Amino acid sequence: MPTDAAQLTLAQKASLVTGSSFWSTQPIPDAGVASVTMTDGPHGVRRQQQGTDHLGLHHAEPATCFPPAVAVGSSWSAEVAARVGAALAVESRALGVGVLLGPGINIKRSPLGGRNFEYYSEDPLLSGELASAYVRALQAGGVGASLKHFAANDQETDRMTISSDVDERTLREVHLSAFERVVTDAAPATVMCSYNRINGVYASENHWLLTEVLREEWGYEGAVVSDWGAVRDRVRSLEAGLDLAMPGPQGLQAQAIVDAVESGRLDVAVVDRAAERVLGLQRWQPDAASAFDVDAHHELARELAAECAVLLRNDGEVLPLAGGSRILVTGEFAIDPRYQGGGSSHVNATRVDAPFEGIEAFGAARGCEVRFERGFDSADTATADALRDAAVAAAAEADVAIVFAGNPESEESEGFDRTRLELAAEQVLLIREVAAAAPRTVVVLANGGVVSLEGWHDEVDAILEGFLLGQGGGHALAELLFGVVSPSGRLAETIPLRLEDTPSHLTFPGEQGHVRYAEGVMVGYRHYTTVGAPVRYPFGHGLGYTRFATSDVVVTATGPDAIAVEVTVANVGELAGKHVVQLYLHTDAGPVRRPARVLAAFTKVALDPGTSTRVRLELDRRVLAYWDVELHRFVVATGDYTVQLCADAVTVLDQATIALEGDGIVAGLTLQSTVGEWIAHPVAGPEIVNALMALSAAAGSQAQAADIDLSAGIPDIVGLMPMVQLVHLSGGGLDGDHLLALAAGPALPHPSA
Numbered sequence: 001m002p003t004d005a006a007q008l009t010l011a012q013k014a015s016l017v018t019g020s021s022f023w024s025t026q027p028i029p030d031a032g033v034a035s036v037t038m039t040d041g042p043h044g045v046r047r048q049q050q051g052t053d054h055l056g057l058h059h060a061e062p063a064t065c066f067p068p069a070v071a072v073g074s075s076w077s078a079e080v081a082a083r084v085g086a087a088l089a090v091e092s093r094a095l096g097v098g099v100l101l102g103p104g105i106n107i108k109r110s111p112l113g114g115r116n117f118e119y120y121s122e123d124p125l126l127s128g129e130l131a132s133a134y135v136r137a138l139q140a141g142g143v144g145a146s147l148k149h150f151a152a153n154d155q156e157t158d159r160m161t162i163s164s165d166v167d168e169r170t171l172r173e174v175h176l177s178a179f180e181r182v183v184t185d186a187a188p189a190t191v192m193c194s195y196n197r198i199n200g201v202y203a204s205e206n207h208w209l210l211t212e213v214l215r216e217e218w219g220y221e222g223a224v225v226s227d228w229g230a231v232r233d234r235v236r237s238l239e240a241g242l243d244l245a246m247p248g249p250q251g252l253q254a255q256a257i258v259d260a261v262e263s264g265r266l267d268v269a270v271v272d273r274a275a276e277r278v279l280g281l282q283r284w285q286p287d288a289a290s291a292f293d294v295d296a297h298h299e300l301a302r303e304l305a306a307e308c309a310v311l312l313r314n315d316g317e318v319l320p321l322a323g324g325s326r327i328l329v330t331g332e333f334a335i336d337p338r339y340q341g342g343g344s345s346h347v348n349a350t351r352v353d354a355p356f357e358g359i360e361a362f363g364a365a366r367g368c369e370v371r372f373e374r375g376f377d378s379a380d381t382a383t384a385d386a387l388r389d390a391a392v393a394a395a396a397e398a399d400v401a402i403v404f405a406g407n408p409e410s411e412e413s414e415g416f417d418r419t420r421l422e423l424a425a426e427q428v429l430l431i432r433e434v435a436a437a438a439p440r441t442v443v444v445l446a447n448g449g450v451v452s453l454e455g456w457h458d459e460v461d462a463i464l465e466g467f468l469l470g471q472g473g474g475h476a477l478a479e480l481l482f483g484v485v486s487p488s489g490r491l492a493e494t495i496p497l498r499l500e501d502t503p504s505h506l507t508f509p510g511e512q513g514h515v516r517y518a519e520g521v522m523v524g525y526r527h528y529t530t531v532g533a534p535v536r537y538p539f540g541h542g543l544g545y546t547r548f549a550t551s552d553v554v555v556t557a558t559g560p561d562a563i564a565v566e567v568t569v570a571n572v573g574e575l576a577g578k579h580v581v582q583l584y585l586h587t588d589a590g591p592v593r594r595p596a597r598v599l600a601a602f603t604k605v606a607l608d609p610g611t612s613t614r615v616r617l618e619l620d621r622r623v624l625a626y627w628d629v630e631l632h633r634f635v636v637a638t639g640d641y642t643v644q645l646c647a648d649a650v651t652v653l654d655q656a657t658i659a660l661e662g663d664g665i666v667a668g669l670t671l672q673s674t675v676g677e678w679i680a681h682p683v684a685g686p687e688i689v690n691a692l693m694a695l696s697a698a699a700g701s702q703a704q705a706a707d708i709d710l711s712a713g714i715p716d717i718v719g720l721m722p723m724v725q726l727v728h729l730s731g732g733g734l735d736g737d738h739l740l741a742l743a744a745g746p747a748l749p750h751p752s753a
């Protein structure tokens with residue numbers, strides 16, 4: 001086996017960096033190079049043996065459909081993410097796959113994003129932590145990951161061509177942040193570049209993104225692979241840092257590389273470098289195929305799904321369902337569940353649990369009478385009235401009605417965005433009429449992206465948001481409804497009151513080939529909490545059947561740019577359960593507008609009733625920092641930082657403020673900086689104030705152009721003036737060159753620090 005690309009001919013190297021078939025790289029048997037097989041991902045193995053496609057159309061081998069990312073995000077559990085990754089490694093190896101194309105970690109910028117079900121959250125810390133756990137576990141199991149879609153690929157509309165126009169701070173703090181976390185924490189085997197353009201440049205040809213940021217700043221050493229068909233100009237993409245163009249066959253791409261080198265347009269070292277990185281994928285060869293345990297993995301899919309659903313509302317503790325009740329189950333998703341999204345991630349599930357079967361079985365064991373009425377048929381709306389009438393009549397005979405509602409797959413898939421938040425009209429009508437007829441009503445939702453609860457929320461007693469739970473979701477929902485397991489999911493995305501309230505509303509999905517990320521860093525809850533806008537349910541919200549108390553919060557500065565927090569969590573209810581400790585950070589430190597609060601750390605703890613535990617969480621530097629557009633680096637500003645222990649992004653339970661020294665950098669001062677900014681400088685500031693005092697005193701006797709009165713501090717009219725003006729006005733009292741010398745601060749560390 002060759003150890004480096006130098007042992008290969010130019011033609012061999014060119015073929016190596018361009019896919020051989022739809023799912024595999026080029027083998028070079030003479031040189032001992034084997035083909036590497038990749039396949040989708042992310043929540044199940046979509047292994048195609050004959051017909052191939054990247055749309056989820058052709059047959060794939062049966063595999064377990066684990067909870068998709070939308071559900072894992074709602075688990076807020078790195079352990080859940082890791083167990084999915086570990087199980088996928090076993091199935092990938094059994095199906096002959098070396099690299100699994102996942103996880104997807106784009107940020108849910110709009111609730112309408114067509115692939116939101118494949119992404120974890122609207123928050124980069126939550127997405128990054130879960131994805132890192134998944135990648136580490138998958139790769140520990142011998143299968144390479146592919147972190148996708150790099151980057152700012154947050155919509156399906158025009159996804160192959162749209163330019164995501166995003167300012168640098170927003171990219172760094174929000175849209176690149178989760179990628180950076182996973183790259184630096186978990187070293188994924190590959191990073192998949194997206195189809196779209198970023199600020200006008202295709203991701204596949206974006207040298208800044210693929211080389212300067214990913215490699216030079218973050219130190220990435222794996223291979224960059226294109227999304228399927230994302231390469232337009234192979235030579236340009238190679239130069240930008242794209243190592244492997246997928247899929248094959250190679251057509252003219254490999255030849256284009258050879259021609260470019262031979263004509264002197266392309267440095268062969270660029271080809272060598274990419275070939276070397278593709279050779280690095282050789283280590284991801286599945287061992288001799290062995291079958292995976294279908295039953296055990298189905299059980300695992302059930303167990304994990306039960307940790308993902310979010311109990312949004314539970315008035316009068318209608319849940320868990322009481323033994324001996326007469327239960328009406330209605331809604332087509334109870335027997336024909338929605339458990340995954342459409343497109344390239346679509347798994348041919350080994351089996352699928354229908355919620356109704358589980359409810360029947362658990363109900364029978366508890367002396368319940370359970371019946372089913374379809375209620376609606378998404379494929380045939382002409383039957384709506386008759387189906388609804390039958391369900392409403394049955395609801396009147398029941399003690400409790402459970403309505404299974406949600407989005408049909410035809411409305412949620414890769415390839416297009418959603419156009420509305422509301423459930424279909426016939427479902428809303430069904431919920432309302434059933435709720436009016438039944439003594440108690442529970443709604444169970446199945447949807448890949450959040451749906452509006454308006455128009456019916458107040459009429460029902462409980463809402464269990466299942467999102468898409470994978471093939472074990474039906475059984476898991478039944479367990480949750482009957483209290484076999486206490487719900488412990490939390491929203492990983494805000495449920496807004498209105499689509500119009502969402503921060504990206506005015507610009508999503510863009511126009512004339514551009515989508516402007518005008519909301520900046522104020523994505524999701526960052527926006528709602530900053531402007532104080534009401535939402536239906538905030539990020540982080542979720543109920544359970546037991547109660548937890550948190551106490552004795554201790555916040556300590558563990559360095560100039562690090563904070564540690566300790567808190568005691570106790571289960572003070574009657575049942576075993578899991579609690580998510582959520583810490584947020586508020587600060588006004590630094591020269592940029594910060595969101596009112598950002599998620600700073602979290603962990604999930606399992607506790608039996610009557611027990612407690614002490615939890616310690618570290619807030620890493622990146623959470624405290626802002627991206628400084630003048631310094632082109634993350635900076636932890638000197639100032640006060642308030643750590644908030646929250647029940648969700650809106651509800652603060654406890655808080656403590658500490659001062660941090662930060663990076664001690666007051667940099668970027670020029671004579672165009674304001675007088676106020678200069679005065680904040682520890683060395684130059686006092687000197688300027690003295691000079692201003694002198695000018696003010698002089699102005700007292702002879703009218704001065706500046707008319708400076710400092711008796712009540714520095715007035716804004718002066719503080720907001722560019723320093724250059726004050727230098728001129730001072731008539732020699734202030735010297736520009738001298739000030740610039742004073743402002744030359746300490747040497748700056750590397751931008752990625």
Ligand code: BGC
Nearest residue numbers: 040053054055101227228344
């Ligand atoms: C999707 C990727 C997927 C690839 C291969 C593309 O269309 O965007 O997520 O991994 O196809 O199926």
